[in-house]
Amino acid sequence: MRRTVIFARLTLFNTLRLVRGPFLLPGALLTALYVWVVSNEFSSSVEEWYSILSLIGLLLGAVGFAAVTPSAVREARYPGTSTTPLERTGRTLSVALAALPPLWLLLGAIALFMYTDDPGGPVGIVSPFALPVPFLMVAAGPLASLLLSVWTRSYLPLIIVALCLPVYLVYNGFLLSERFNNAVSRATTAAQQVISPFQNPSVSLAEPTLFSLVYTLLMTGMLTALVVGARRRGRVLVTSTVTAVVLGAGAFGVTVQGNRANPWDRSYADDEVYGVDGPAPCLELDGLTYCPLPGYEPWAENWHSTLSEVLGELPASAREGAPLVWQDALYYDRSLPETDRPVLVLYDDLDPDWAYWQGYVFLDFLRKALGMAISDTGPYGDSFCRSNGQARTPVIAWVVDTVTSRHGLEGLDRADSLAGVLSELTASPIDLEVARALTERPHDEVSAVVHGHWDRIASGEMSTPELARELEIPITDASTEPAPGKSWDAVFPELEKGVYQAWDVDSPPCAPSHRTPA
Amino acid sequence: MSLTLTGPVRLRGVTRRYGTRAALDGVDLDLGPGVTGLLGRNGAGKTTLMRCLATDLDPTSGELRLLGRDPGRTTERTEIRRRLGYLPQNPDFYPHFTAFALLDYMAVLKELGGRRARHDEVRRVLRQVGLYDRRHSRVRRLSGGMRQRLALASALMGDPDLLLLDEPTVGLDPEQRIRFRNLVSHLATRSTVVLSTHQIEDVAALCGHIVCLDGGRVVFDGAPGDLVDRARGHVWEGTGDPGIGLTSWRLPDGRHRVLTPETAGAPGPSFTAVEPTLEDAYLLLIGVSGTEGR
Structure with a gap:
C-alpha cells in the first residue's frame, strides 16, 4: 500500500513536470486544433467517429512519445538514484504512466466532443471492447519512447520519429521517387499491420473488437515487459524477456486466430453486432423497404425522403418495382437478405445528405426500379443491361439531374454529374443530346411528357428519337449506338475533353417491351 | 556461521568479485553509531564496500546485515533504503532539474510524506549544506563543489540512520569542509556514518573508528589512537x-x-x-x- 502511494506521488510529480515540459501541452493543443479543423468533416456514423478517434489516439501517442523522451533519457543517463526505496523499474514505469492522465483526459474529452457534436450522437453501435483500444494506443507512445530511450540513452528515437512525420506527409503529397515511395508505403503498411492486424476492423462487431482488444492489451503488456527489462541484467532481464516473449506469442496467436475466425470475405449476420440478438428489422415507408444496419435506423428516414424525391418525378406506378434498400457496412460484409427483389446497397459511410453520391445512388435505384438489373450476375444485381437509344436513358438522366440539382449541385459539377450518369447508362449520341436538352427545358414540360408516356418509357418501348420528336428537340446526331468520345465533347463542351465515354458497351441491350434484358 | 544482530552494520566473510578479481575478499566488520573512516589506496575496495553497504551492489558471497536486516531480500532491502542516505563517489544528477526540484524528486523517491512535509525537508537540507539561496538554479549551472553539497543534501534527507559518504569533501573549499565536519559530527550523535576518503585530516577530525582496506582485505579495524x-x-x-x-x-x-x-x-x-x-x-x-x- 505504502509503495503504491509513493508510486502515485512520483507519477504525479512526473506528470507535473511533463505538463510544464516543451512537448505535452503544445502537442495536445496541436491535436485539439487538428480536431477542430476536421470537426466539420465528422460523419454521423460510429465507424467514422471511431476511425477519427483512433487517429487521434495515434497522434496523442506520438505526443506522449515526445513528451516522455526527456524524462526517459534522464532515467537512462543518470541512474545514480539506485538506492532509493522505489527502484528503477518503478521509476521508469512511473515516467510512462505520468504522461497518460493528461493524454487520456484529452482523448476522452475529444471523444465526448465528437460524440455529442451531432445531436443524438453518431448512429450505429459501438462495441465496448473497442473503446479501450485508442486509449491503449496512446499508452503505447510513452512506453515505446521509454524502451527506445533507455536502450539508446539518447534523443535519437525522437529525432527519427520527428523526421518520419514529414517524410510521411511528403510521401502522401508527392511522388519523390518510386523506390522511396515504395519504401515508405511498405513501412506504413507494416506499421498499420502492427497497430491493427485484423481484416474486419469494424467498431460494431463483438468478436473482432474483442480480438482487437486482447491483441492490443498483449502488445502493450509486451512493450511494458520490454521496458522493464531494458538494460537490466540477471533475474529482472530474464523475467521480463520471458514475459515479453510469452505476451508477443500470445499477440501473434490472437492475430492468427482472429483472422482465421474473421477472414476478409466473411459475411456477418446482424446478431454478430454487439448487443444485437437477431436480424435487424426492415422498415416499410410508403411502400418502400429499408433495411438499415443495427443502430442506423435514423438514417432510413433520410434515405426515404431523398429517394421519395426521385420517385416523386415519376408516376405512382414506378414505385411498384422499387428495390429493397439494404445497408451494408464499409468494414465488413453484412449477410445478404433472402429476397427475390433487386437490392439497392447503401454503405455506412455515405451521408444521406451528400449530393455527390446521390447521383449514382439515384441512378442505380431507378435502373433497378425499371428492371434493368441483371440479377444473375451478382447478389446485389449490380450489373445492368444497356438502354442506349431507349427514351428511358435520357429520362433517367433527367430525373437524377432534377433531384441532385435541387440539392445544390450546380454549374460544372452538375454537368459532370449528368455526364457521369449518361456514361453509366452507355448513352448514344442522341441520348446525350436529348438528355442535355431535357435538363434545359422547363421542368413541367418534360414532366408532362414523362408522365403521359410513362408505361412506354419504363418498358423501353419508346425510343429516344421518338421522345425527341415528342418534345421537339433538334438533333444533330441521331445514332443510337454507344456514343464515341467526340459526341461527349460536343454535348458537354464545358467539361475536360476525352474524359467521358460510354461504359459497359459489352453488356446486353435491354429489350424493348420488356423490363428484362434481351 | 551464526550472526548476532547487534550493530547497525555487520559483515561476515563478505566477498565481491568482478570476474576473477576480488574487490572485497572475506571482509568481517562491525560498525556502530558514530563516524567510521574508511581508508585505503585507490583500488583497495572502498567504493565496492560502500556500494555493498548502500545496497547498490550484492556481495558475491558472505553475509551482510544492515540496520538489522538482510539487503539480499527485496522487502528488507526496501526497509533498509528507507533509512539509508548515500552519497556516491560520482553523483550523477539530472542537469535540467533545479536544485529544489531535484531534492524534491529524491524526497519522493525516499518516501518522505506529503508535499508540504517534503518541501519542508528539502528546504531544511538545502540550508544545512548552504545551498538554499541557489535552490532555483539548475544543476548544470552549479559548480562542482555546489553539486557535491547538493549530493550531500540528498543523502541527508529524512535523517537517515545509516549515512554512507564516499569522498564527500572532494571539491569543497576549506570553509565548506569545516561546515561539513560540523554537520557530520552532529549527525553522528544518533546515526551510523561511514566516511570513505583520502583526506586523512577529515578522518582525524571526525572519526572515532577507522577501517583500512588494502587489496580488498581489512588491514586495520580500530580507533585512530591505536x-x-x-x-x-x-x-x-x-x-x-x-x-x-x-x-x-x-x-x-x-x-x-x-x-x-x-x-x-x-x-x-x-x-x-x-x-x-x-x-x-x-x-x-x-x-x-x-x-x-x-
Whole structure:
C-alpha cells in the first residue's frame, strides 16, 4: 500500500513536470486544433467517429512519445538514484504512466466532443471492447519512447520519429521517387499491420473488437515487459524477456486466430453486432423497404425522403418495382437478405445528405426500379443491361439531374454529374443530346411528357428519337449506338475533353417491351 | 556461521568479485553509531564496500546485515533504503532539474510524506549544506563543489540512520569542509556514518573508528589512537640522506620526515623519533601491508 502511494506521488510529480515540459501541452493543443479543423468533416456514423478517434489516439501517442523522451533519457543517463526505496523499474514505469492522465483526459474529452457534436450522437453501435483500444494506443507512445530511450540513452528515437512525420506527409503529397515511395508505403503498411492486424476492423462487431482488444492489451503488456527489462541484467532481464516473449506469442496467436475466425470475405449476420440478438428489422415507408444496419435506423428516414424525391418525378406506378434498400457496412460484409427483389446497397459511410453520391445512388435505384438489373450476375444485381437509344436513358438522366440539382449541385459539377450518369447508362449520341436538352427545358414540360408516356418509357418501348420528336428537340446526331468520345465533347463542351465515354458497351441491350434484358 | 544482530552494520566473510578479481575478499566488520573512516589506496575496495553497504551492489558471497536486516531480500532491502542516505563517489544528477526540484524528486523517491512535509525537508537540507539561496538554479549551472553539497543534501534527507559518504569533501573549499565536519559530527550523535576518503585530516577530525582496506582485505579495524600507537617509534625527522626504499619527504625547513618499517631503526644518526600523525600511521600501515602482501 505504502509503495503504491509513493508510486502515485512520483507519477504525479512526473506528470507535473511533463505538463510544464516543451512537448505535452503544445502537442495536445496541436491535436485539439487538428480536431477542430476536421470537426466539420465528422460523419454521423460510429465507424467514422471511431476511425477519427483512433487517429487521434495515434497522434496523442506520438505526443506522449515526445513528451516522455526527456524524462526517459534522464532515467537512462543518470541512474545514480539506485538506492532509493522505489527502484528503477518503478521509476521508469512511473515516467510512462505520468504522461497518460493528461493524454487520456484529452482523448476522452475529444471523444465526448465528437460524440455529442451531432445531436443524438453518431448512429450505429459501438462495441465496448473497442473503446479501450485508442486509449491503449496512446499508452503505447510513452512506453515505446521509454524502451527506445533507455536502450539508446539518447534523443535519437525522437529525432527519427520527428523526421518520419514529414517524410510521411511528403510521401502522401508527392511522388519523390518510386523506390522511396515504395519504401515508405511498405513501412506504413507494416506499421498499420502492427497497430491493427485484423481484416474486419469494424467498431460494431463483438468478436473482432474483442480480438482487437486482447491483441492490443498483449502488445502493450509486451512493450511494458520490454521496458522493464531494458538494460537490466540477471533475474529482472530474464523475467521480463520471458514475459515479453510469452505476451508477443500470445499477440501473434490472437492475430492468427482472429483472422482465421474473421477472414476478409466473411459475411456477418446482424446478431454478430454487439448487443444485437437477431436480424435487424426492415422498415416499410410508403411502400418502400429499408433495411438499415443495427443502430442506423435514423438514417432510413433520410434515405426515404431523398429517394421519395426521385420517385416523386415519376408516376405512382414506378414505385411498384422499387428495390429493397439494404445497408451494408464499409468494414465488413453484412449477410445478404433472402429476397427475390433487386437490392439497392447503401454503405455506412455515405451521408444521406451528400449530393455527390446521390447521383449514382439515384441512378442505380431507378435502373433497378425499371428492371434493368441483371440479377444473375451478382447478389446485389449490380450489373445492368444497356438502354442506349431507349427514351428511358435520357429520362433517367433527367430525373437524377432534377433531384441532385435541387440539392445544390450546380454549374460544372452538375454537368459532370449528368455526364457521369449518361456514361453509366452507355448513352448514344442522341441520348446525350436529348438528355442535355431535357435538363434545359422547363421542368413541367418534360414532366408532362414523362408522365403521359410513362408505361412506354419504363418498358423501353419508346425510343429516344421518338421522345425527341415528342418534345421537339433538334438533333444533330441521331445514332443510337454507344456514343464515341467526340459526341461527349460536343454535348458537354464545358467539361475536360476525352474524359467521358460510354461504359459497359459489352453488356446486353435491354429489350424493348420488356423490363428484362434481351 | 551464526550472526548476532547487534550493530547497525555487520559483515561476515563478505566477498565481491568482478570476474576473477576480488574487490572485497572475506571482509568481517562491525560498525556502530558514530563516524567510521574508511581508508585505503585507490583500488583497495572502498567504493565496492560502500556500494555493498548502500545496497547498490550484492556481495558475491558472505553475509551482510544492515540496520538489522538482510539487503539480499527485496522487502528488507526496501526497509533498509528507507533509512539509508548515500552519497556516491560520482553523483550523477539530472542537469535540467533545479536544485529544489531535484531534492524534491529524491524526497519522493525516499518516501518522505506529503508535499508540504517534503518541501519542508528539502528546504531544511538545502540550508544545512548552504545551498538554499541557489535552490532555483539548475544543476548544470552549479559548480562542482555546489553539486557535491547538493549530493550531500540528498543523502541527508529524512535523517537517515545509516549515512554512507564516499569522498564527500572532494571539491569543497576549506570553509565548506569545516561546515561539513560540523554537520557530520552532529549527525553522528544518533546515526551510523561511514566516511570513505583520502583526506586523512577529515578522518582525524571526525572519526572515532577507522577501517583500512588494502587489496580488498581489512588491514586495520580500530580507533585512530591505536593506529597512531602502532606508528610510534617509526617516524623520524632529521637531516641527510634518508636512504633508498623508505617513505620520506622533504620538510619546508630542509629536513626530512622518514617513515621506517617495524624491523628498521633510525634512518641515520642525525634523525630523531617524533610523534606520529594519523597520516604517518596510515602510510606506514599500507606500506607495510603492501610489502607483506606482495
